[in-house]
Amino acid sequence: MSDVTAPVGADRDFARIAAQVEPIARTIMAQYPNGNVRSALIPVLHEFQNVEGWVSPEAMALTAEWIGEPLSVVESTASFYTLFHRRPIGRYMLQPCRNLSCLINGAGDVMRHFRDRLGIGHLQTTEDGLFSYEEAECLAACDRAPCMQVNLQFVYDLTKEKVDEMLAAMRAGTYDVPPLPQSVKPGRDWSVASATDKKSPGAQGVSHPNDPGGLGDASGVRMIERLTKTPYPVEVRPTKERLVADGAARLAAPPSSQSEH
Amino acid sequence: MPVVKVLTEGIGEFDLRDIAVYRERGGYVQWKRALTEMQPADIADITMRSGLRGRGGAGFPTGRKWSFLPNNGRPRYMVCNCDEAEPGTFKDHMLLEETPHQVLEGILLGTYAIGSHHAFIYIRGEFERGYRTFVAAVDAARAAGFVGEKLLGTDYSVEVTVQRGAGAYICGEETALINSIEGRRGEPRLKPPFPAVKGLYGEPTVVNNVETLATLPHLLERGAEWFASVGPERSPGYKIVSVSGHVRTPGNYEVPLGTPLRELLAIAGGPRDGRTIVAVQPGGGSSACLFEEHLDLGYDFDTMAANGTMLGSGAVVFFDDSTNFVEAALALVRFYAHESCGQCTPCREGGHWLEVTLERILNGGGLDSDIDMLVAVSHQMTGLNLCPLGDSIEPFLASVVKRFEAQFRSYVRSPQREAITA
Numbered sequence: 001m002s003d004v005t006a007p008v009g010a011d012r013d014f015a016r017i018a019a020q021v022e023p024i025a026r027t028i029m030a031q032y033p034n035g036n037v038r039s040a041l042i043p044v045l046h047e048f049q050n051v052e053g054w055v056s057p058e059a060m061a062l063t064a065e066w067i068g069e070p071l072s073v074v075e076s077t078a079s080f081y082t083l084f085h086r087r088p089i090g091r092y093m094l095q096p097c098r099n100l101s102c103l104i105n106g107a108g109d110v111m112r113h114f115r116d117r118l119g120i121g122h123l124q125t126t127e128d129g130l131f132s133y134e135e136a137e138c139l140a141a142c143d144r145a146p147c148m149q150v151n152l153q154f155v156y157d158l159t160k161e162k163v164d165e166m167l168a169a170m171r172a173g174t175y176d177v178p179p180l181p182q183s184v185k186p187g188r189d190w191s192v193a194s195a196t197d198k199k200s201p202g203a204q205g206v207s208h209p210n211d212p213g214g215l216g217d218a219s220g221v222r223m224i225e226r227l228t229k230t231p232y233p234v235e236v237r238p239t240k241e242r243l244v245a246d247g248a249a250r251l252a253a254p255p256s257s258q259s260e261h
Numbered sequence: 262m263p264v265v266k267v268l269t270e271g272i273g274e275f276d277l278r279d280i281a282v283y284r285e286r287g288g289y290v291q292w293k294r295a296l297t298e299m300q301p302a303d304i305a306d307i308t309m310r311s312g313l314r315g316r317g318g319a320g321f322p323t324g325r326k327w328s329f330l331p332n333n334g335r336p337r338y339m340v341c342n343c344d345e346a347e348p349g350t351f352k353d354h355m356l357l358e359e360t361p362h363q364v365l366e367g368i369l370l371g372t373y374a375i376g377s378h379h380a381f382i383y384i385r386g387e388f389e390r391g392y393r394t395f396v397a398a399v400d401a402a403r404a405a406g407f408v409g410e411k412l413l414g415t416d417y418s419v420e421v422t423v424q425r426g427a428g429a430y431i432c433g434e435e436t437a438l439i440n441s442i443e444g445r446r447g448e449p450r451l452k453p454p455f456p457a458v459k460g461l462y463g464e465p466t467v468v469n470n471v472e473t474l475a476t477l478p479h480l481l482e483r484g485a486e487w488f489a490s491v492g493p494e495r496s497p498g499y500k501i502v503s504v505s506g507h508v509r510t511p512g513n514y515e516v517p518l519g520t521p522l523r524e525l526l527a528i529a530g531g532p533r534d535g536r537t538i539v540a541v542q543p544g545g546g547s548s549a550c551l552f553e554e555h556l557d558l559g560y561d562f563d564t565m566a567a568n569g570t571m572l573g574s575g576a577v578v579f580f581d582d583s584t585n586f587v588e589a590a591l592a593l594v595r596f597y598a599h600e601s602c603g604q605c606t607p608c609r610e611g612g613h614w615l616e617v618t619l620e621r622i623l624n625g626g627g628l629d630s631d632i633d634m635l636v637a638v639s640h641q642m643t644g645l646n647l648c649p650l651g652d653s654i655e656p657f658l659a660s661v662v663k664r665f666e667a668q669f670r671s672y673v674r675s676p677q678r679e680a681i682t683a
Contacts, residue, residue, distance in 0.1 A: 033379050104584055136387075138350075140346065140353070
């Protein structure tokens with residue numbers, strides 16, 4: 001059993017990681033017909049994540065170089081897929097299913113128990129860097145609900161007792177699913193949106209959709225109330241004439257007021 | 262009990278992952294026969310005559326799908342869709358992990374039938390074990406001479422590429438899947454052109470579900486008439502049904518299409534002690550609920566469609582009288598909000614706001630008008646998107662709001678309720 005509590009990050013050597021991944025990446029790139037090497041993008045990122053535990057900026061840059069695409073293409077694609085972690089995560093990725101068949105068979109209790117025991121919420125990592133937690137969508141194992149994945153390996157028929165045993169075994173380093181590699185110590189949030197706080201104005205103050213109450217929610221409430229409670233104020237609806245007049249006025253206005261838009 | 266063993270034959274009894282075991286039980290016999298005795302057109306003809314309809318969700322006739330490929334001399338691709346993620350469905354997961362060679366034989370037959378020389382299988386990223394299992398199966402088949410150059414002394418060569426996804430439900434949509442194989446974001450494309458004309462790498466492409474392709478060896482072995490004679494005329498054959506929810510023994514059960522829902526319930530062990538079934542979602546997360554008065558309906562494509570729902574991927578979820586349908590609705594709405602690729606505004610915004618509204622109802626802050634709005638917004642989202650994901654919220658949400666309106670109303674602040682408590 002590997003030591004799951006050893007410090008990480010100090011001896012990360014990306015050149016060594018790259019050397020380890022490159023031969024596999026070359027084999028993958030060769031399997032697509034007519035030189036369509038861009039198809040290797042997702043498989044190569046998987047390989048980097050297998051070695052490092054996450055998809056680092058260096059890994060994305062090198063992948064871009066290998067497949068001959070700009071870095072923006074690789075980042076854009078990587079950001080689309082939930083299995084790619086663009087921030088370091090814990091040694092054990094715990095993903096209980098929150099979808100229908102699991103939910104009506106007690107997944108709610110299991111998820112609450114995980115949150116209690118770990119002291120973290122959805123898309124967070126524990127202080128010691130051991131556990132990351134994400135409530136996942138349907139994992140296609142509804143016959144053994146509630147189910148979950150630990151580092152992408154299935155665990156079925158979850159109960160609170162089973163959760164306690166699992167966490168204890170992971171802390172002791174005796175759990176039968178091997179821990180993930182971890183080249184850098186993770187922070188508390190590994191979802192990039194929450195880590196960088198890049199949110200649209202409507203979402204400001206909303207820490208998470210599960211926790212409404214910020215500006216975004218309030219504006220939504222106001223919008224809904226207006227739609228459902230009051231008849232639409234017809235006189236302020238922009239008419240074709242008004243649009244034409246507005247456009248003409250804007251063109252006639254001095255440049256300084258235009259730049260406000 | 263009409264449980265049959267066709268695709269599920271041997272699962273749980275034999276280690277069908279081992280190519281030797283699979284061959285002992287008749288595996289790859291049809292692939293050899295196809296290569297040495299049959300023309301591609303023969304296989305396409307059998308498939309057309311069998312009336313086989315796609316098992317992935319849309320139920321489109323497989324033979325007709327193949328017939329749309331243009332004869333333009335361009336390379337063609339066969340893509341097997343194993344991105345199973347429809348809530349409640351777990352049949353492809355089982356086929357992939359338990360009987361990978363049957364899936365591979367089906368892929369090879371389909372690839373040969375459409376005149377292609379390169380097949381892809383796109384496996385959902387979460388099926389890490391299934392991916393390893395299938396890669397091993399392809400390697401074993403290659404070593405046995407069933408995949409590769411100039412097979413069995415013929416001029417036919419075929420390559421199989423195993424591609425693993427990375428966590429996106431939308432990649433089950435065929436054009437999103439093609440984009441994902443090409444290394445792009447899994448965003449559905451505008452159609453037409455359909456993949457049959459312009460698909461993977463811009464070439465003619467067929468995308469078929471795992472279960473659809475795994476049926477092909479059996480069609481060749483037993484003939485189109487055998488398959489066509491089972492079940493309703495326009496919806497023939499056997500289907501693996503994933504039964505889950507409030508039943509005693511959930512699982513995958515293979516039955517003739519047309520089997521009554523009540524019988525499916527009995528096969529899955531019936532309801533739990535002291536409970537009665539009040540609703541059933543017959544075709545995955547995207548289908549409308551049916552209720553106890555519908556339990557005698559036959560489970561097939563056309564009967565489900567005639568009753569305002571669909572057979573979809575064959576995921577049947579039963580709900581008993583303990584179900585909180587507000588929570589159930591939230592689980593599915595949150596799923597579609599989470600899985601929206603974000604290209605089309607109605608789907609991206611509608612799903613998010615429905616999720617937030619349902620959260621608010623459950624937290625006790627909802628308004629009476631919210632409940633009408635749930636139905637109105639989900640309806641407003643339909644028919645306006647590039648793919649069917651945005652249309653997938655309305656069926657379940659509208660059907661349970663209509664049927665279990667009292668449950669939804671019990672959460673919200675209504676003037677009447679406030680008058681009573683005052």
